[in-house]
Each structure stands twice: as C-alpha cells, then as structure tokens.
Amino acid sequence: MNKFCLVLATALLLISCSKEADFKIVGTTPDIKNGTNVFLQKIDENNRLANVDTTVVKEGKFSFDPDQVTSPEMLILSFENLQGNIILIAENLEITVDAYKDSLYTSKIKGGAENDFFKVYYDDVVSSNKEKQKLQQEGSMAMQSGDTSKVAVIRNEFEAINNADKRRRLKLVEEHPGEFVSVIILSDLVGTRIIEATEAERLFNSLDKGLQEADKGVKLSEMIAQLKAAETAAAQAEVGNKAPDFTAPTPEGSQLSLTEAMGKKYTIIDFWASWCKPCREENPNVVAVYNKYHEKGLNIISVSLDRAEAKEKWLTAIENDQMDWYHVSNLMEWQDPVARKYGVSAIPATYLIDENGIIIEKNLRGEALQTKMQELLGES
Structure with missing residues (x-):
C-alpha cells in the first residue's frame, strides 16, 4: 500500500511538472474586435517574419498552444489590420498577454524570467x-x-x-x-x-x-x-591611405571602376540610397558643389545602397535630385561589396580623394564640403 501510494504520488508529480512546463500563450484584449486574426510569428534566417500559427479573437480572448521549445526564442504577435506588434520570449510555461489595440507595444506580458x-x-x-x-x-x-x-x-x-x-x-x-x-x-x-x-x-x-x-x-x-x-x-579607408579601388555596375549595366571615374584633381566617393532621407537632404548641396567645381577638376562617383527590387527608385532619385555624375550599385543594400570594402556602417558617407587616390577628408557635408572645395579649388 505504501509502495502504491509512493508510485501514485510520483506519477502525480510528473503530471504536474509536465503541465507547468507546457508552453502556452493566453491572451486577453478589451478592444480588439472578435474575429480578428492573430498571427504568431518568428524571425527566419533571412530576417523576415515567418508565420508559426494563426488564431482568432473570441469573446475578447485568444490563445496558442505551440510545441515546446528546446531553448528560449523570440516570437512576435501580430494582429490583422493593426499596426505594430507584441514581442515575447518563448518559454516552456504559460505566458499571458494583455493586448491593447491602440498601443500594442505597451501590452503587458507575464510569464517567465x-x-x-x-x-x-x-x-x-x-x-x-x-x-x-x-x-x-x-x-x-x-x-x-x-x-x-x-x-x-x-x-x-x-x-x-x-x-x-x-x-x-x-x-x-x-x-x-x-x-x-x-x-x-x-x-x-x-x-x-x-x-x-x-x-x-x-x-x-x-x-x-x-x-x-x-x-x-x-x-x-x-x-x-x-x-x-x-x-x-x-x-x-582612413584619411592618409589610398582609397580602395573597386568596380561596380552602372545604371546601364556596364562596369565602372573608381580609377575610371576619378577627376583630374579631386573625386568624391559618395555612399547613399534613394530611401535615405539625410542623403536626399544633402544631395542639393553636393549638386551645387559639383556644378561649381566640376570644370576645375572635381568628379563624383555615387555608390547606392539600394535593393534590387528598388532599382527604379534609385534611377528616379538620380534624375529628380539632378545628380549628373557617375553612379554605380550592386543593389545589395548593406551587403554591397563596395560599402563593405570601405567599412561603411551609416549613410550618407563620403570620401574626398586627390588625383593620386589618397583619402584627404571624410564625411564632409553642407557648409564644410563647400568650404573645403573652395580651399582646394578656389572660387569659380
């Protein structure tokens, strides 16, 4: 009898532990409509959201019962037709979520260290x-x-x-x-x-x-x-060093090297993108400098960090911003080999090189760029 009780107690303990270790997400929401789809997502190897499961809001509640996880991972809750999302960490226990329609990022999450x-x-x-x-x-x-x-x-x-x-x-x-x-x-x-x-x-x-x-x-x-x-x-790619040479595709599809694009006296290597607001705000200043000093020996080669699917936006930005100089891009955004060769981690980024390809200044913008070019090439 004692032995039976011991076995029964052990079994009940195991069942209890199993329940405690069950990964569940239980959500309540006071203001999201019934019937709204709720998506449980994770970030895949390409840094994109991939759907894991879908449920719906019923009577102000929703829930997921995913497979147990071997180790914690980041999951995201998204709601149909709502902006924003809720981030949580998958742990093998019950996680409760109080979701707020108008400010999902302030939603309350309870469950686990x-x-x-x-x-x-x-x-x-x-x-x-x-x-x-x-x-x-x-x-x-x-x-x-x-x-x-x-x-x-x-x-x-x-x-x-x-x-x-x-x-x-x-x-x-x-x-x-x-x-x-x-x-x-x-x-x-x-x-x-x-x-x-x-x-x-x-x-x-x-x-x-x-x-x-x-x-x-x-x-x-x-x-x-x-x-x-x-x-x-x-x-x-520091000041005083020779600028790393590169070759990249032009908008027309041909290959252009830095050596071929260099000016008689000075060259600006300009890293930018059509989606980069600070870049687009700086472009009128660069255009003014180019128009003023091109005939005196200044050339510019712009390297775009646009994506392949945004090629038309790149070309439209060149035309709209009147960037009448050399352009290249591998259309690989931050994985662009030219940007990686220069260690570019933020744009706009510029390198001013002399006729020998030596970097003499970096990241000159606005009035500083105008002042430097006036110092080097004088008034037009």
Whole structure:
C-alpha cells in the first residue's frame, strides 16, 4: 500500500511538472474586435517574419498552444489590420498577454524570467528612442533654420544618449550571461555598431555555452565576425591611405571602376540610397558643389545602397535630385561589396580623394564640403 501510494504520488508529480512546463500563450484584449486574426510569428534566417500559427479573437480572448521549445526564442504577435506588434520570449510555461489595440507595444506580458528580463530591456529601448526622436526633430528644425551651433549641441546630446545606452546594455549582458535575452541585446549592439568587435567577442565568450551554440548565438558569432571585417576595412579607408579601388555596375549595366571615374584633381566617393532621407537632404548641396567645381577638376562617383527590387527608385532619385555624375550599385543594400570594402556602417558617407587616390577628408557635408572645395579649388 505504501509502495502504491509512493508510485501514485510520483506519477502525480510528473503530471504536474509536465503541465507547468507546457508552453502556452493566453491572451486577453478589451478592444480588439472578435474575429480578428492573430498571427504568431518568428524571425527566419533571412530576417523576415515567418508565420508559426494563426488564431482568432473570441469573446475578447485568444490563445496558442505551440510545441515546446528546446531553448528560449523570440516570437512576435501580430494582429490583422493593426499596426505594430507584441514581442515575447518563448518559454516552456504559460505566458499571458494583455493586448491593447491602440498601443500594442505597451501590452503587458507575464510569464517567465526571460520575459521579465526582456521587458527591462524593451522599456529601456522605448524610453531612449523617444529621447532620440525628440532630438532628431529639434535637429531637423535647427538645420532648416541654419542654426549650426544648435545642431552641434544636439549632436553632442545624441552621442551622450548613445553612450549611456551602451553602458546600461553592456551591464545587462554582463549581469545575465545565462539568459537568452542577453543574446538579443548583444545582437542589437553589434547590429547597430554601438560596440566594437573586440568588446563584442569578450561578452559573447562570457555567455553560457548553450547560448553560444543556439541558432541565434551562432548568428551573433557571424555578426561579430562581419563587424571585425568591417572595422578592418574602415581602418584601411582612413584619411592618409589610398582609397580602395573597386568596380561596380552602372545604371546601364556596364562596369565602372573608381580609377575610371576619378577627376583630374579631386573625386568624391559618395555612399547613399534613394530611401535615405539625410542623403536626399544633402544631395542639393553636393549638386551645387559639383556644378561649381566640376570644370576645375572635381568628379563624383555615387555608390547606392539600394535593393534590387528598388532599382527604379534609385534611377528616379538620380534624375529628380539632378545628380549628373557617375553612379554605380550592386543593389545589395548593406551587403554591397563596395560599402563593405570601405567599412561603411551609416549613410550618407563620403570620401574626398586627390588625383593620386589618397583619402584627404571624410564625411564632409553642407557648409564644410563647400568650404573645403573652395580651399582646394578656389572660387569659380
């Protein structure tokens, strides 16, 4: 009898543990219409959202009962005809979601240490982004009014926010080496180039082995390797060095090299894209400089970071912005081999080279570019 009771107790304990380990998502929503489709998605290897499951809102509720996960992973909840989404971390337990129609990003998620940790990080990102958006608006107004001193102050404030963000997030990773969210944080730091490759490697090596070997950990390792290669390339494309030569397709489909496009005295290598607002805002200034100094020996070759499916937008932008100089692009966005050769991590990015191909200045914009060209080639 005692033996039977012991077996029964053990069985009940196992059943109880099994239930506790069951991965479920249970959602409530006070203001999303019944019948609305809810999509459970994940990010695939191409960084695109892939559907995992679909359900509908019934009587203000929805739920998913996915397969158990072998390790935590990021999942996204999206709602039919609603903007935004809800991010959660898959853990083998019940996760509850209170979804709010008009502000999905403020939805409440409960369940598991990983989701608690992710909320700390997510709230930090949202708060910081609000500060940055405000500064960007102020900076845009200052640029339009020609207040260069205000622009300089705002740039310093922006940099201070980025530095503070970096310190806080590095600390989060250092204090949570065994949690999956640390991989997400470190991936964001590497992807936005806020952190250098050596520091990223140090933090990656401090993570638990299981995290390093998980799919997202392997991808993070690859990102760090790419960052290291970009830093090496950027170091080669510094002022005083010879500009790396390249050959790339023109809009007409022929091949054009930097050597062939160089001006008699000076050349601007201009990295941009049709979708890049700061690039398009700077283009009138570059056009004015080109028109003023082209006859005195200045050439420009623009390297676009547009995508293949956006080729027409690239060509239209060239025409609309009156960029009457050399253009090339592999139409591979950030994977463009020319951009990678120069270690370009943000656009617009410019390199001013002399007749020997030596880089003499970098990232001159606005009045600074005009002043430099006047210094080199004088008034027209």
